Amino acid sequence: xxxxxxxxxxxxxxxxxxxxxxxxxxxxxxxxxxxxxxxxxxxxxxxxxxxxxxxxxxxxxxxxxxxxxxxxxxxxxxxxxxxxxxxxxxxxxxxxxxxxxxxxxxxxxxxxxxxxxxxxxxxxxxxxxxxxxxxxxxxxxxxxxxxxxxxxxxxxxxxxxxxxxxxxxxxxxxxxxxxxxxxxxxxxxxxxxxxxxxxxxxxxxxxxxxxxxxxxxxxxxxxxxxxxxxxxxxxxxxxxxxxxxxxxxxxxxxxxxxxxxxxxxxxxxxxxxxxxxxxxxxxxxxxxxxxxxx
Amino acid sequence: xxxxxxxxxxxxxxxxxxxxxxxxxxxxxxxxxxxxxxxxxxxxxxxxxxxxxxxxxxxxxxxxxxxxxxxxxxxxxxxxxxxxxxxxxxxxxxxxxxxxxxxxxxxxxxxxxxxxxxxxxxxxxxxxxxxxxxxxxxxxxxxxxxxxxxxxxxxxxxxxxxxxxxxxxxxxxxxxxxxxxxxxxxxxxxxxxxxxxxxxxxxxxxxxxxxxxxxxxxxxxxxxxxxxxxxxxxxxxxxxxxxxxxxxxxxxxxxxxxxxxxxxxxxxxxxxxxxxxxxxxxxxxxxxxxxxxxxxxxxxxxxxxxxxxxxxxxxxxxxxxxxxxxxxxxxxxxxxxxxxxxxxxxxxxxxxxxxxxxxxxxxxxxxxxxxxxxxxxxxxxxxxxxxxxxxxxxxxxxxxxxxxxxxxxxxxxx
Numbered sequence: 001x002x003x004x005x006x007x008x009x010x011x012x013x014x015x016x017x018x019x020x021x022x023x024x025x026x027x028x029x030x031x032x033x034x035x036x037x038x039x040x041x042x043x044x045x046x047x048x049x050x051x052x053x054x055x056x057x058x059x060x061x062x063x064x065x066x067x068x069x070x071x072x073x074x075x076x077x078x079x080x081x082x083x084x085x086x087x088x089x090x091x092x093x094x095x096x097x098x099x100x101x102x103x104x105x106x107x108x109x110x111x112x113x114x115x116x117x118x119x120x121x122x123x124x125x126x127x128x129x130x131x132x133x134x135x136x137x138x139x140x141x142x143x144x145x146x147x148x149x150x151x152x153x154x155x156x157x158x159x160x161x162x163x164x165x166x167x168x169x170x171x172x173x174x175x176x177x178x179x180x181x182x183x184x185x186x187x188x189x190x191x192x193x194x195x196x197x198x199x200x201x202x203x204x205x206x207x208x209x210x211x212x213x214x215x216x217x218x219x220x221x222x223x224x225x226x227x228x229x230x231x232x233x234x235x236x237x238x239x240x241x242x243x244x245x246x247x248x249x250x251x252x253x254x255x256x257x258x259x260x261x262x263x264x265x266x267x268x269x270x271x272x273x274x275x276x277x278x279x280x281x282x283x284x285x286x287x288x289x290x291x292x293x294x
Numbered sequence: 295x296x297x298x299x300x301x302x303x304x305x306x307x308x309x310x311x312x313x314x315x316x317x318x319x320x321x322x323x324x325x326x327x328x329x330x331x332x333x334x335x336x337x338x339x340x341x342x343x344x345x346x347x348x349x350x351x352x353x354x355x356x357x358x359x360x361x362x363x364x365x366x367x368x369x370x371x372x373x374x375x376x377x378x379x380x381x382x383x384x385x386x387x388x389x390x391x392x393x394x395x396x397x398x399x400x401x402x403x404x405x406x407x408x409x410x411x412x413x414x415x416x417x418x419x420x421x422x423x424x425x426x427x428x429x430x431x432x433x434x435x436x437x438x439x440x441x442x443x444x445x446x447x448x449x450x451x452x453x454x455x456x457x458x459x460x461x462x463x464x465x466x467x468x469x470x471x472x473x474x475x476x477x478x479x480x481x482x483x484x485x486x487x488x489x490x491x492x493x494x495x496x497x498x499x500x501x502x503x504x505x506x507x508x509x510x511x512x513x514x515x516x517x518x519x520x521x522x523x524x525x526x527x528x529x530x531x532x533x534x535x536x537x538x539x540x541x542x543x544x545x546x547x548x549x550x551x552x553x554x555x556x557x558x559x560x561x562x563x564x565x566x567x568x569x570x571x572x573x574x575x576x577x578x579x580x581x582x583x584x585x586x587x588x589x590x591x592x593x594x595x596x597x598x599x600x601x602x603x604x605x606x607x608x609x610x611x612x613x614x615x616x617x618x619x620x621x622x623x624x625x626x627x628x629x630x631x632x633x634x635x636x637x638x639x640x641x642x643x644x645x646x647x648x649x650x651x652x653x654x655x656x657x658x659x660x661x662x663x664x665x666x667x668x669x670x671x672x673x674x675x676x677x678x679x680x681x682x683x684x685x686x687x688x689x690x691x692x693x694x695x696x697x698x699x700x701x702x703x704x705x706x707x708x
Contacts, residue, residue: 051364051385051389051666052385052388052389052666054368054389136535136540137530137532137535137540138471138530138532138540138544138549139543139547155531155532157532157535158531158532158533158534158535158683158684159684160684163535243481243535244480244481244482245481246480246481246534246535246680247481247534247535247680247683247684248534248677248680248681248684249677249680250684260673263361264361264669264670264673265669265670265673265704266361266364266385266669266670
């Protein structure tokens with residue numbers, strides 16, 4: 001018995017070693033592509049590095065102290081949370097509804113699936129430009145439609161509230177296809193017999209959704225929520241091309257604040273500290289998701 | 295016999311190959327960064343005159359050039375030659391990224407050629423008294439106005455802000471979607487570059503190149519933007535989101551009576567079907583009739599990066615790119631030439647019947663602030679302007695005070 005246990009232990013160790021050997025190349029690529037910049041950014045965040053002082057002077061956590069006391073940073077953080085919550089909620093709910101609809105046998109299902117994915121394959125900058133043309137005040141498509149309907153045009157990009165609404169909408173439009181793809185992948189592997197049994201037992205649509213569909217696609221929901229939160233928290237290109245963070249600072253989320261600090265004010269150390277804080281926030285969020293959806 | 299022929303043939307082949315290798319080895323390639331593809335100088339003559347110097351153009355858009363240049367320098371991948379905005383001269387000069395050209399200019403340019411450049415253009419290529427680039431094109435702001443509409447309404451050309459407001463109220467038409475005035479208001483450096491001439495024309499001052507926003511002129515100029523939108527209602531409330539495209543687009547689409555835009559938009563008006571005469575150029579408005587016009591401008595110039603290994607070839611290219619023909623071709627339908635000889639060309643005047651106005655206006659111009667911290671100062675001014683444009687509640691004195699404190703901190707005064 002003891003011999004058998006030892007053999008099992010060594011076999012398991014061998015299996016683990018073999019598994020690590022297989023994933024080692026991927027880990028090396030991930031660590032070098034992501035790990036190196038992260039370590040570099042962290043080290044730079046501990047220095048005063050500007051365009052006029054490129055050599056860098058070690059200042060410890062001074063940059064972090066300045067950042068965390070900077071009102072512009074705190075308001076950017078708040079804006080980021082608002083942006084993430086609404087983008088995440090909107091894209092998840094809309095994505096789930098579309099996935100449920102496209103999971104049925106409807107006419108033109110394949111065409112709809114292809115159309116739904118389109119926003120996901122367009123570059124973020126192009127999305128910003130497209131939405132700019134839709135929302136631009138005098139020449140924009142949407143305001144012209146409103147005019148045709150005898151409604152007042154809306155200041156989509158020049159009113160702080162509507163500007164935030166516009167960037168959230170553009171982001172939802174961009175991210176929803178991903179949610180659709182992931183959730184559809186999950187929906188399609190659910191055994192139909194579960195639903196058949198539920199209907200036979202008299203379960204309503206809501207009950208089957210709650211007790212069969214949701215538990216079965218929970219892992220996919222987690223994946224899509226984690227991706228949505230990362231993608232939204234790190235959103236830069238679409239907002240930059242659509243509003244530039246304006247009007248005023250109304251749409252200046254953390255990624256844009258970081259960009260302006262590093263690449264417009266050339267304060268690389270300060271910008272790096274914001275990048276590290278952003279990274280920590282993303283890690284905390286993904287841990288929270290993992291725990292709450294278990 | 296055959297052996298001899300074979301030997302001669304081999305010798306000839308060796309000579310040809312050696313020559314080819316030498317030629318190949320001596321061929322220099324210069325990487326030239328352009329802020330827009332329009333800056334690409336025609337290379338037909340260049341290639342004939344300099345077969346061993348190949349020019350490789352790369353377009354790095356103006357909006358990203360400065361930060362990409364700084365990053366490229368850090369990665370030791372900087373271009374040999376680059377078109378730079380005047381506002382970048384100070385920071386690139388301070389960082390030692392662009393070569394001082396005083397000695398090279400003395401070596402490669404004749405006195406006659408140097409005298410062909412407009413005297414004012416040299417002020418746009420210096421930092422701390424050192425020349426860092428060769429002048430190429432001037433880019434000032436101007437007030438474009440619909441002279442035909444003014445004439446119909448019996449209005450005189452606008453000189454003061456009261457003239458502008460009066461004309462705008464008379465000529466704008468809400469139903470037809472025609473605004474009185476369009477300017478840039480979006481959060482980018484172009485907005486600062488569009489406002490500083492207004493500030494300067496108001497009587498604003500620069501102390502050691504630092505704009506004194508917290509002053510009577512500064513507060514007035516900030517309040518002006520706010521009033522034009524919310525009190526006088528001659529500018530669209532969407533001005534806060536207007537970039538270059540929207541500001542000029544409104545005028546080109548005949549949806550604005552006047553526009554404060556770059557002077558080269560005049561050429562775009564002609565292309566858009568608005569003949570000169572129907573539109574005209576005027577100085578940046580002043581508060582009082584008896585005040586002299588003042589303007590703040592930027593410019594584009596050619597610089598050599600200090601990381602180049604081909605200084606001689608680069609300077610040769612600079613000479614070619616800033617020559618009369620190249621300046622004429624670039625500026626005839628775009629920006630303003632900085633060579634006297636270009637202005638003497640009758641064909642240049644045909645393209646730009648307004649050149650005399652431009653030459654006069656250049657006498658009123660000062661360059662944008664020549665400080666390494668310019669981009670940060672510009673960002674502060676942009677935020678201040680956006681606050682004024684968003685709503686009527688902002689207090690211009692408070693905004694000016696806060697902006698000045700931030701500017702002083704950014705340039706190390708506090």
